[in-house]
Amino acid sequence: MEKQTLIEMFRIMVRIREFESEAIELAKRNETRAAVHTYIGQEAIAAGVCAHMSNQDLITSTHRGHGHCIAKGADLERMFGELLGRDGGYCKGKGGSMHIADLSTGNLGANGIVGGGIPLAVGAALSLKISKSKNYVVSFFGDGATNQGSFHESLNLASIWALPVIFICENNEYAISTNVSKSINIENISERATAYGILGKSVDGNNVVSVYDDMQMAVEHVQSGKGPVLLEMKTYRIKGHYFGDNQNYRTREEVDLWKQKDPINTCETKLQNDYGLSSEIISKIKKEETKKVLDASTRAKLMSEPEIDDLTEDLYDLSFHNIKWISLQK
Amino acid sequence: MEKQTLIEMFRIMVRIREFESEAIELAKRNETRAAVHTYIGQEAIAAGVCAHMSNQDLITSTHRGHGHCIAKGADLERMFGELLGRDGGYCKGKGGSMHIADLSTGNLGANGIVGGGIPLAVGAALSLKISKSKNYVVSFFGDGATNQGSFHESLNLASIWALPVIFICENNEYAISTNVSKSINIENISERATAYGILGKSVDGNNVVSVYDDMQMAVEHVQSGKGPVLLEMKTYRIKGHYFGDNQNYRTREEVDLWKQKDPINTCETKLQNDYGLSSEIISKIKKEETKKVLDASTRAKLMSEPEIDDLTEDLYDLSFHNIKWISLQK
């Protein structure tokens, strides 16, 4: 692992954490009406996965999508703008927290429907394959989503067509209040790969280096035409399902145990111990990112509300694609 | 294997074959408008599975459901009546070939939606479990159905609740024109059991003795509370997808090869060689069953068409269940 790469991933992780912390603040102060599903505790996954990706490599994301969005390089101000429902937000305020897409960074969109984005990723990968592109697609989803029919159909379809798509299951132990042990009867979700004859592997999702390394393996796999990969990232949802969750379904001890495996702290320790990064540089990075986030939030608050007339805009593209129909030669 | 059991299964297999042959005749002569999806070649499965079942054990069936229906003990005349759209048919002519249910024999119904019956089986099994019944449910479906989301969700749900349901996948190599090798990337569909942590096994579905034995194992498994079982029955669809299929997607040689493994012939040989059944008795059974089928068909043709006014009947049960609401004690 190159030092610079690790530092860059660390920076992204911190950025995500700061973004989510500010999002919680906004929710607390009732400045966003969006249910905020934070990515806190899972930052290593988005950071480690997206570190490999260019803007031409595509992702589909989830209701817990801020981290993916940021790791793909999204503009924080436009993200906050969307959380606040402003016209300068990613969706002009129409989508909110659960519905941010950013084609410019290859983000095909977050999704409020659990499992809803997985088939989209397969279609995007099919499109890349038909175009003979070397790019690939990553589909992020949770442990809970692997119980959706769309997960099953999508992995099977990607398998038989050997599509360049990497399925990243973020197993954070919970789907709202339901522990994964109550909804899935196997030890490792990656074993579900067996059902489709594709490569599956479980990874320590709180260790950004493991994430990065296994993602590298997966990228090589899909790029060599061997078909899709299912990576299960083992992690933990540190906060409630959304801001406001009473969390009556788990103990504080359980949460505390996982806090000791905090991915940012883990990475920080590694940077200090294995790469000799000084605590000054680390706190400089942290401060920079905090500032970046808070500045973005401040600027977003200055954005205006959407125009009321905008309510009925943006549903249809009224132009037709320009195709010159060619007669058939008999 | 008791001789009498084998003979009885042989009889059922013959009955199914005769029924389907007559159904094809009806289709040829345009006497039924139903698309007839015949069970020819797969008879050992329904016969071997249902030999274990009482009327209190339940099944869900498919578009290719005549065999299951007969093996569960259905009345042939009412079946033909339904194929012909007559008022004395199982559904008073409202359902047709793909929609026969018969609660009196524990048949919860055929289904025109591929994979549509699998969740119903899970629900029925849940109901048995809540009632602490020793009965169990069998869900029949094809290889193609295992690519439906409903298959995945259902097996998972049955697994985590350890429900008494046996999933019987009849892998007859085709879903309409699509060979299973083009839609599934693994050798044995039974391996899909891995994804749910349940028992899975592949069985020679053309050998009624194997079917019977493995079903026995599965019944013991579910009855001892160990949760569901997935049995893949390897077989072959001897006829087209439906009567009228041009079958441009496979060769005659392929079909002929499988004809040599005809389950009825195989069973017949076994009865003669291993059990010393005389060819007289065998042809007597065959004649009896042929007659039974043809008589039923003849009688069904005498049934009347439904009354036109019946068109708008049977949608709702207009009565309400009698429950006496009890106040809550505080």
Place this chain on the structure above:
Amino acid sequence: MREAINEALHIAFNSDENIFMIGEDIATYGGQLRCSYGLVERFGPERVRDTPISEMAIVGAGVGAAIAGKRPIVELSYIDFLGSCFDQVLNQAAKIRYMYGGYVNVPLVIRTQCGAGLGNAAQHSQSLEAILAHIPGIRVVIPSNAYDAKGLLLHAIRDNNPVVFIEHKALYKKKCHVPEDPYEIDYTSDIKRKGDDVTIITYSAMVDRSLQAAEQLNSEFGIDAEVIDVRVLEPLDLQPLIGSAQKTGRVVIVHEACKKGGFGGELAAQIQEHVFDRLKGPILRVAAPDVPVPFADNLERQYVPDISKIIEAVTEVMNFHRSEV
């Protein structure tokens, strides 16, 4: 309304052992809808079951258990997730009885949540009752207040047919007097306010808004509106609607679902078929515009029909004068 629904569930569980409930996070968590609290503690985990996120299997299991003789209640946390279980509603629950010649019943209740107004955006705010009402074989019940919800839910649970019971999320916190003892409300439309000048036909969260509009119409314009809460879209209790339209000759239909293809079209069509002669003006519809539900506060407020739009439509139909042809 939340407490009323919870009470109905407790009564139901207490009265019939065949009643049980499955859904996501309904046990310890008390449901995403927060309506099932206390059930698992009182009736145990056998009858109150958390499920994986598998809507097709959940609804399908409900249908299967119903066929097999139980009386399951399924909680679908948002009506938007109909997308994920639609086959079991459209092709199984709704069709089984008819398709099987009337020999198989499906006594299933699917409780679900609809509606906009709380910033949940396009995929968690829909009003899809018109889709369900177009599917023969499904009862569609959509209460507007706590009292009605309790009585209608108990009635629905005794129904031997599949019922989709639709609770508007904006109504959960609304309270009204609800008797503690069990009671039922038949599948009937309900005149929530008597009036002679114009008929407002509505349901769900729009009932309150229509009643407020009626008060304002009365005090500000001297217009006396009758407000009818349809409450049940299937079976539709048409008589009170027709009676009222006959009396007033002026009809405004109000619902939150988007207008095009909404249930308002059906109501308008039926009413003019029956009382064409008595109509003094066109039947007008107040409904959401034909776009998905937007997130931003101001857009969503504009999206959901409000009192001013109801008043506008009423005054328009009151001012309508037949031009000489």
Place this chain on the structure above:
Amino acid sequence: MREAINEALHIAFNSDENIFMIGEDIATYGGQLRCSYGLVERFGPERVRDTPISEMAIVGAGVGAAIAGKRPIVELSYIDFLGSCFDQVLNQAAKIRYMYGGYVNVPLVIRTQCGAGLGNAAQHSQSLEAILAHIPGIRVVIPSNAYDAKGLLLHAIRDNNPVVFIEHKALYKKKCHVPEDPYEIDYTSDIKRKGDDVTIITYSAMVDRSLQAAEQLNSEFGIDAEVIDVRVLEPLDLQPLIGSAQKTGRVVIVHEACKKGGFGGELAAQIQEHVFDRLKGPILRVAAPDVPVPFADNLERQYVPDISKIIEAVTEVMNFHRSEV
């Protein structure tokens, strides 16, 4: 109509490399709808792909490929299977553009088959266009003959929005003159027969029946009916409907879908909103009864609206006389 659709597909594949097609049994087998023959032989298996039976993934893959810049055509062999992919239609395809602020297009065509009449029973015979037309964000195109089908399909393929293109199974064998060269038909309603006495508004397989009814009405009763084929439910080209209703003052709407919640209600509601003044009688609807499609021949024939029912409704509205109020 089958050949016309096949021709349109060949032209499309031939003209734009971004067009490809996925669906069950569409390649060698030529499709369950038998419309895609010859495509795989000519354009290869990369662009004409058989799929497993996985409707959610198939439609979803279409949506995903469309977002990623292709112009996919998905074949859904029966519209009844909307049940198995509804989330991708309702919550993804329809909402993506709006939800993402207009920045993401979904140029997807879903071709599918609707309708009763061939003994396919409840789960393979539905007419579900009203459900689709109630979902903002989806174009709904439903041709009534081969000529229109070809021109509308080519137009739909150039549309940058998701289109559900609904082919009635009873029309596949119907032929009419179809020019070999490419042409397009805009999203417009089409007056299929001029007339002055009454307006029959219809679409899909009911157009032919309505035209036949019109001839009979003319020859037997001297009633001159105008027959308008809506062709496209979204966007709805209302002007010709209104113009005609204004002229005749009498309107009958005919569709095969069951009546309750069908698109006829929407049409009736809109028309009376616009031309209330000119109506000489109620707008009547001819539609299937509110039950699933039965299997038996005689029941199914009774189920699908026929000429006599259209004539009955027309004569009823012709004989309507306003009673003095």
